[in-house]
Every structure is written in C-alpha cells, then in structure tokens.
Amino acid sequence: MRIDKDLVAASATPLVLGILAEGESYGYAILKQVNELSAGQMRWTDGMLYPLLHRLERLGYVQASWRVAASGRRRKHYAITPAGVELSAERRRQWAVVIDALDRVWTEAAAARAAATLVGPSR
C-alpha cells in the first residue's frame, strides 16, 4: 500500500520531531527510521527531508551541529529543542483527535452496516 502524498506531507513534521525526541540524529538515519516505523510503506523523497529540517531549525524547533562521523566525513546532527518538544506534544494531541474521530466514524459505519444486515433489507 502506498500512502497518499498529502498524508505523508502532513505527518512529516510530527514524525521527525517524534524521532528526534528520542535523541539527536541525522538526515539519513531519520529516513531509515521512518522507513522502519512504517514497515516501508511511507516513502519520502529523500531530498525533501532536508528543507524540512532546515525550516524546523529556522523556527527554533530543532538545533543543528556539525559532527565528524566514523568515516571521517562531516555530518549534520539535529537535536530537538524545548520549543520542539512543546510542538511535538501539541501535534500529538491534534493527531489523537483526528485519529479518534476517524476511528469513531468508521466503527459507527461498520456497526450500521452490521445492523443493516441483521435486520435485512428494509421493505
């Protein structure tokens, strides 16, 4: 199953912040983690992650620093800031509402269908 790109875009910020809340990380590792978390079903265009990270940095939700990796190359690491933690919590509450509403509407629809089959076609 491929996830619709609007949904991917909408969930990108909370996902990145959630991953960084567990500890600082860098672009490629973040992408790999997204891939694992979604069992390979959420495919991002790799290059698009970086403008998003830079935007979060500019708005003060994450902080970046250059480190030297084991391979000897420079690597830019991102760590979440207190403002980022706040935003992440806020997003989590919002998504909870959305997921809850979706869940309800779908269970109600399923219940209505089940009821309809029990009673049989009306008239």
Added chain:
Amino acid sequence: MTAVPGAPDAGLETQIGHWRGYVQRHGVISPDDVDELEGHLRDRVADLEQAGLSGDEAFLVAVKRLGILDEVSQEFAREHSERLWKQLVLAPELPEESVTRPTRELVVVLALAVAAAVAIKVPELVGLDLTEDPAWYARNAGLVVLPFLAGYFAWKRRLELLRSVRVLAAPFLLGALVANAYPYADGGSTEVLVVIHLPILVLLAVGLAYVGVDWRSHPRRMDFIRFTGEWVVYYTLLALGGAVLVGLTLAGFAAIGLEISLFFGEWVLPCAAMGAVLVAAWLVEAKQSVVENIAPVLTRVFTPLTTLMLLAFLVAIPATGNVVEVDRDLLILVDLILVLVLGLLLYAISARHRQAPPDLFDRLQLLLVLSALMVDVLMLVAMLIRITELGVSANKVAALGLNLILLANLAWSARLSVGFLRGRRPFSDLERWQTDYLPVYAAWAAVVVVVLPPAFGYA
C-alpha cells in the same frame, strides 16, 4: 591512485564529483547543504552496496531516491529565500530571453531616467522656478521621481497595468494633494515636516511595486528592506562621483574663461539627481549577484562605533547639567540617531544567516539597541517636560510620535534579541517583527503629512 581501504571506488568518486558540480551550478543549495546531501548520498550508496548492488547501480538508485533535482532545489529555495535574493536577476527565466532581457532592461531604465530628468524641468513651463520657489521643489521632488521608480518595478515584476495603477496611484495622489493643496505658511515648520515625511509615504508605493503588490509576503518585504539599503549606497556613490566630475568640469571651463555654473545649477544637477535615482535602482537589481551586499558590511563597521558614540553621549548629558534644558535641535538630532540605530539593526538583520548561532556581533547589536533605548528614554522625559512647560507644536508632536514609534520597535527588538541570545527564540522572530513593523512607519508618515498641517494652522 591507491584506493583507501573501505572507501568507495574511484568510478563512484567521479560520479559523486559530477553530481556535486551539477547541484552546485544550480546555485540555490549552499556548499554546506550540498555536503549534507552528499553525506546522505554516500550513506545510501553504502547501504545499497551492502545489499548486493554494484557501485554504479547503487549510485543511480541513491540519486533517484534523492528526488528530482529541480523540485528539491525549489524546496531549498523556498526555505532559504535570502540566498535567492542573489539570483533574482541573473537567473534566466527562459533561455531565449536571457540574452535580450538585460539589454532591454537597460533601455527601459535609461528611458525612465531621462523621463524623470525631464519631468523635474516640466514645472518650469508653468512658471515654477527652482531658484525662486525651492519650497515647491522640496515638497514635490519625491512625487516627481518616485512614480518612475514604481513604474520600473511594475514593469520588471510584470504587473498588470490596470491593477498596478489602481493600487499604486493612491499614495501618489494623496501626496500630490497634500503637497500642493494645503496653504503652508512661508517658512513654517509644518511644511518642513511634510518635506521630510512625504517621501517615506511615497516610498510605500514604490515598495508595493517592488514586492509585486504581494504586500503580505514577509520575505518580499525583507527584500525591499535590502533593496533600500543597497540603493542608498549606490546613490551615494553616484553622487560622489558626480560631484567630482562636476567640480572638474566647472574648473576646466573657468580656466578657459567660460562661466557655466548657472547652467549646471539649473539643468545638470537637478536632472542628474533625478536620473540617478533610477540608475541606482537598476544597479542594485543588476549587481546583486556580482558584488556582496554593501549595506550589511557597513552595519558591521558602524554598529560598534555608534554604540561607543551613544555611550559617550549618555555619559555627557548628565555631566553637562540639567536634562530639561537640552536644546530642541538636540531632540531632533536624537531622533535622527535613533533612526540610524534602527537602520543598523534592520540591515544587519536583513543579511544575517538565519541558522547561524548567536555570535559576538549579535551581542554587540543588543548593546547598541540597549544604549539607544537609554538615550531615548532620557530624551522622552526631556520632551515631555518641554511640552508641559511650553505647550505643543507641530514639531514636538512629530518628534514625540517618531520617538515613541522607535522606542516601541527597539524595546521589543531588545526583548527578542535577548530571547535569541539565550537560545529561547529563533532569529526569525526578530526578522518577522521588523517586517511586521514596516506599515507603522508609513502610517505615521501619513498622519504627519495629512493631519498635522491643518491641526497646527499650516504654521
């Protein structure tokens, strides 16, 4: 060539080198960001090779997963608009246009410059002489030349003619009405206030044209701030060069016994001053990517010097005696100093790399703003005492209003910079505050120009 153990092969290195060159030629992605992308590319290649792909295959897949370069670049450009500022002009929009447009632009600019130069001599046809009625020229000079500048930007941003006239005409018409319909008293202070504030109001119309009537866009507003700073620098340079040339020409003609200073004063100077407005604007637009912006460099030099001056001033005021007895001219002077401080702040902000962590210069800048605030509070007290003692006048209202506006801006800027230095706020808050504040200046200029003259009997 010896291969480093564990490093990718030479073929892969060449391919990555080519890729890197290609990305950099796009110009939007900075070297640091390319480093970051390259690191990503290498990680992906290494993982794919481990999964059994050959170097070539792994490279192709990794590049493909990075996304279509144009789209990724565009995303980068949207995020880093301050870099885009350097490519606004020279980046060709269409290949076939890239050759013809610069020459056509030069023709348009020169035509507008000549038109502006002619326009300043037109009033003479109805008997308004520069030497006999300099006050009329002082009130109207901005109104004469700035429509041409607004027209240049409207042309350059390809604004629809009807829409741009509808949006841009209002400030010019209002200005023309105020400058000419009010019966100013001879040598009155309200007239001087109008001469000072009207250009600010009309500049708003130019700014609207500059941002392509997209006045809600804060990055575009910041671009306009950058433009004004560079424009002042170029205009000053042109004026200096012009002055040297005029001096030499006058001396040369005087040496052969021809007196031409009258002709120069009546024709060459006013026409050149008007034409230079457009030429300077064109230079700013055309040379953005050739020269590093100059205004921010100047702010770096003058921020510490101005801070020193303000601190010396703060020490000197109490040392000379009573604050209340400060001269009225001094109050206006202090307003000008605060305008300078605001300018230093504004142009430093406009050029600052947003992601850079706070550095020494940011601290210096906070010190500058704080010392300016102290001077301002001192002056406000002095001004209030003067007003309660001697009553209000147009000059005092204008000076007081400007002072309050600058105080509000600088106080909030100081708060935001403290937050930024402590790492509690992103730098973009400070930037946003300044672009948010721009309409306040225009509104205040409108109040001074429209309301104050009738309120004080045009005196």
